[in-house]
Amino acid sequence: MANFHYDTDMLVDGLVNSGELDAFLADAGRYALMCSENRRIEDTFASTHVSAATKAVLIETLVVPFFGPTFAALMKRFQVNGDLQSFTHIIERIRASARSRLGVCFADVASSVPLTESELTKIENHLAKLCGHRVYVGNIVDHELIGGFMITIEGKMIDLSVRGDLLKMKILLLEENR
Amino acid sequence: MFHFEPGVVVWTLVSFGIAFVVIQRYVYPPVRNIMRNRRETIAATIAETETRLAEAEQRAAELEVRMRQIRQEEERVLLEARERARILYAEQERKALDEIRELRKSREADLRKLEEGFYEKTQREFTQLVLHTCERVLRTGIDPEMQRRIIEERILELERIQNL
Numbered sequence: 001m002a003n004f005h006y007d008t009d010m011l012v013d014g015l016v017n018s019g020e021l022d023a024f025l026a027d028a029g030r031y032a033l034m035c036s037e038n039r040r041i042e043d044t045f046a047s048t049h050v051s052a053a054t055k056a057v058l059i060e061t062l063v064v065p066f067f068g069p070t071f072a073a074l075m076k077r078f079q080v081n082g083d084l085q086s087f088t089h090i091i092e093r094i095r096a097s098a099r100s101r102l103g104v105c106f107a108d109v110a111s112s113v114p115l116t117e118s119e120l121t122k123i124e125n126h127l128a129k130l131c132g133h134r135v136y137v138g139n140i141v142d143h144e145l146i147g148g149f150m151i152t153i154e155g156k157m158i159d160l161s162v163r164g165d166l167l168k169m170k171i172l173l174l175e176e177n178r
Numbered sequence: 179m180f181h182f183e184p185g186v187v188v189w190t191l192v193s194f195g196i197a198f199v200v201i202q203r204y205v206y207p208p209v210r211n212i213m214r215n216r217r218e219t220i221a222a223t224i225a226e227t228e229t230r231l232a233e234a235e236q237r238a239a240e241l242e243v244r245m246r247q248i249r250q251e252e253e254r255v256l257l258e259a260r261e262r263a264r265i266l267y268a269e270q271e272r273k274a275l276d277e278i279r280e281l282r283k284s285r286e287a288d289l290r291k292l293e294e295g296f297y298e299k300t301q302r303e304f305t306q307l308v309l310h311t312c313e314r315v316l317r318t319g320i321d322p323e324m325q326r327r328i329i330e331e332r333i334l335e336l337e338r339i340q341n342l
Contacts, residue, residue, distance in 0.1 A: 111329065112325060112328075113322065113325045113326075113329070115329065119329055119330075119333060122333050122337075123333060123336065126333075126336055126337050126339075130339065130340075130341060130342050131342070146313065146316050146317055146320065147316065147320050147324070147325055147328040147329075148328050148329060148331075148332040149329060149332060151336075153342065154342070156342050158336065158339065158342075160332035160335055160336060161332075162316055162320075162328065163313075166309050166312060166313060166316075169309065169312075170305055170306075170309050173301075173305045173308075174301065174302060174305055
């Protein structure tokens with residue numbers, strides 16, 4: 001259903017022309033971060049047992065005050081169309097449109113604790129150097145990582161987490177003992 | 179006293195002559211026939227006996243030869259049987275030894291596999307235990323300040339990466 005409701009190319013063009021693309025993508029990243037820290041938000045929006053009115057109230061209280069107007073408007077549109085459960089999919093399509101039209105990259109950084117703006121900027125700058133393009137970085141929290149962070153960029157993964165270290169240690173131990 | 183009496187002599191001679199003639203004519207021929215027959219019978223019996231003896235001797239010789247052949251045959255059969263038994267025994271022994279060797283090899287391989295599996299499993303479990311312990315210690319032992327420091331270190335690590 002979501003595929004037919006949204007012209008993501010047009011949305012990206014509109015955001016670029018209005019100069020709101022960065023803010024919109026940052027909001028999308030922050031929303032993903034919020035959802036990763038509290039899974040119940042996503043579950044509530046995806047649930048068919050929660051009424052549309054309740055979802056509308058939740059958007060008004062959880063999204064509108066804390067996110068930019070464009071992102072909030074899009075979320076409202078998702079709610080009206082019943083596409084809240086397709087948020088991740090639609091955001092991926094928006095990212096794909098931005099990637100193809102603007103030649104930018106997207107990176108998801110999963111970290112054990114939310115990253116600060118300065119940390120994200122450092123990561124973003126270095127990833128931009130590695131890719132040769134501008135990189136939009138989204139942060140989500142994954143407590144399973146224990147410490148550090150793990151970056152997924154253009155289908156590749158850079159694991160700099162403590163869990164990754166433990167996994168490497170495990171592999172080394174098992175290989176050495178073999 | 180001895181008296182020569184010619185009458186007695188004559189009559190003695192006459193009676194003797196008569197007796198002689200009677201014996202010569204009526205008694206002697208059947209006796210002679212009987213004697214001849216008897217002699218012939220004895221000769222025939224002797225000849226037959228000699229023939230039978232010769233036959234018996236020949237049969238005995240044949241039997242001796244036959245016995246010798248039988249003994250030789252018996253010895254040959256026994257030797258062959260012993261040799262066959264020896265070969266069969268050796269073959270069975272070799273087969274049994276081969277089977278035992280194969281079985282032992284198979285059991286040794288099984289044991290080795292079991293041993294390796296045991297060591298591998300123990301190592302894996304020990305590694306899991308160590309890692310689990312590390313994870314638990316790290317989860318409870320990392321405070322927010324340490325988290326920030328780890329993130330800073332990892333950002334520096336990221337900056338050392340030169341290509342994706």
